[in-house]
Amino acid sequence: MEFGLSQDQKMMQDSVHRTLERAAPLARVREAAEANAIARDVHKALADLGVTGLLIPESFGGAGLKLLDAALVSETLGRHAAPVPFIAASVMAPLALIHAGSPEQQQRVLPKLAAGETIAGVAIAESVSGTRDGAGLTASGGKLNGKALFVMDFADADLFVVADRACGLHLVEANAPGLTKTSLISIDRTRTLGEIACNNTPAEPLQNGNAAEVLSRMRDAGWVMLAADTLGAGWHMIDQAVAYAKERKQFDRVIGSFQAVKHMCAEMAAELEPCRSLVWYAAHAFDAIPADAALTAAHAKAHTSEIGRFVARTATEVHGGMGMTDLLGLHYWFKRIGLNRQLLGGPERVRDLAAAMQGFAAAS
């Protein structure tokens, strides 16, 4: 038994961290967030490292790594609030192609995804957390109709992997006839979100597998990635709070010497650190322990979201008024954690699904 990271994994995570330190300092994050645009330079730097092809088999130009490796990357992206596509473009969409694409589709798309030349958005929100505002796509005769909300990694996407109402999966070109794209603006502007509307839009089915099963796998992977992102963002906020508490003086002493402040910091650390183990386990289970995969992914997502909310507010509180300012930039992480919580189902929804998975009750 061994529950920990390999030397290679640590090195890989560290090199992503160092790349982002250089390519995505706060000023770059701010610039991208103010435009709510992808930082193409940062994306390129990550693609050069192999991040975009992490999960894609070597035969298609990727690194052929596992979800745990992707989780380490996602955590690091969260730590830096990196304004790049990843969860949909480099995890969920490749998984869809790997598990449901035909050899021809794989050959055509995966190498470009691996190289980061193509960005793929993913539209599966309706199938995970239900339909709102009349959303939902129907497929018939190779055409899609309807709309999908909360499309992840939306901006600059060249194609979309979408789920229809019957849990079928499709590949849609971003410039396909009858496709309308509308950006959605979330609190977190370091990532992009959107809506697509289809009017007899041609789509290629991804049908080389059990689509419903693949859809669940995409969802599970998305959950683990969102949890990992919150883990990284949350730790960044704790680190910032601790550093501030060591420097800021009130009543002639550093505020970190007040037990009230120490306990806030300690509680954040004590609550968040177990999430790391949960995320690791869920990520590992995704590839190695099928029986546990969905359940631990759900718990990783829901629980880390709850702890993330606590950490985000508490770390802000440690900073006093300074924590509220745009200048300090702490809010980018606060909002990143806020968006992660809501995407692919809020905690209540995800826990409901977790109970249903175990046969405790049908999901409501």
Added chain:
Amino acid sequence: MDLAYSAEYEAFRAETRAFLEANRHRFPSGWGGGNRPGPELLAWQRLLIEHGYAARTIPREYGGYGAEPDVLKSRIIAEEFTRARAPSGLSGQGISMLVPTLLEVGSEEQKRQYIAPTLRGEIIWCQGYSEPGSGSDLASLQTRAVEDGHDFVINGQKIWTSTAQYADMIFCLVRTEAERAKHQGISYILFPMSTPGIEVRPLKTMTGHAEFNEVFFTDVRVPQENVVGGRGAGWFVANATLKHERGMLGDPNAAGSRLSAIIELMNTETVDGQTLMQKPVMRDRLMKLQARVLAMQFHGLRLLTAAASGDDVGLARLIVKLEGCELNHQLAAFAIDVLGELGALYEGSPHLRAHGSWQRMYMFDLGLIIGGGTAQIQKNIISERGLGLPREPKLVRA
């Protein structure tokens, strides 16, 4: 204990209802678009004061309505305004903090000069307490006021000053007695924001809006008679004001209307065609919050009664800011969760609900948990003053 409404109160309720019915066409549609209350809102405020629905217990000679404090009537007003969805009177730091302070310790002249126009919304105030080096440790403030003839000449910097970018006046803490102990050298002074030597720099917050400011003073000249409550007494005057601020920040009526809005949200928003109210987990969270809102509303009644009779309720008053602000924050957090993915959307987005106000409140309310004495400082106060625990030992200087 007597919560039944006697005939007198039922009559008062009918009267309030009739007033609201007759004046429905005068309800201002909003704040008025700008930073300051617009003409509609100012007219509404005047009407409310005239009929005793705002500034109700402020003496007539200072521009209020001059009624005796009456808990039940205040409650009836709050209930009927909520029921009619009528905008209640203006609030803000001038009305909620400065006016009670002037009533308590202001000179006759100051009361006559400032209270009435403040109540009417004609003078907007800002609160100049915090400084970059003096937040929780407010008494360490460094802004200096040096005597020069009939005036003080003020130099220094304030920070986190809400509404300073459009305020007419500031109530400000300055150090007038540099040589005295830190709590004893402070004065509370009023001056126009148009006084030469004041520079205001807005600070953008996490909500994306400039909700507070930095304010710089360079040789700002203010007559000595603008001091409130006596030179060197500023710390004690400020504490009186802070007490009022904390009452305002924990206002349970705000929580009540927020809860109503969430109930409406849960009854109208659907997922897969089911309303959120049909979801047991969401309903349970709603019920938990409702209990907390009710507890704080009833708590408010108890405090009003105590205030009217002069009873000291000790601890009960000290918890209001901590609990009230936390509750408001939790309500906004819950609304975001009720909205699911839609709850992550923000200003300017398609599909946005309530103009993004839930997210904005969620963030802004965190500011209120920090502002006006942080949650940790509130807990220190509750434990030390409310529960009699010893103070944290002072550092012995090496």
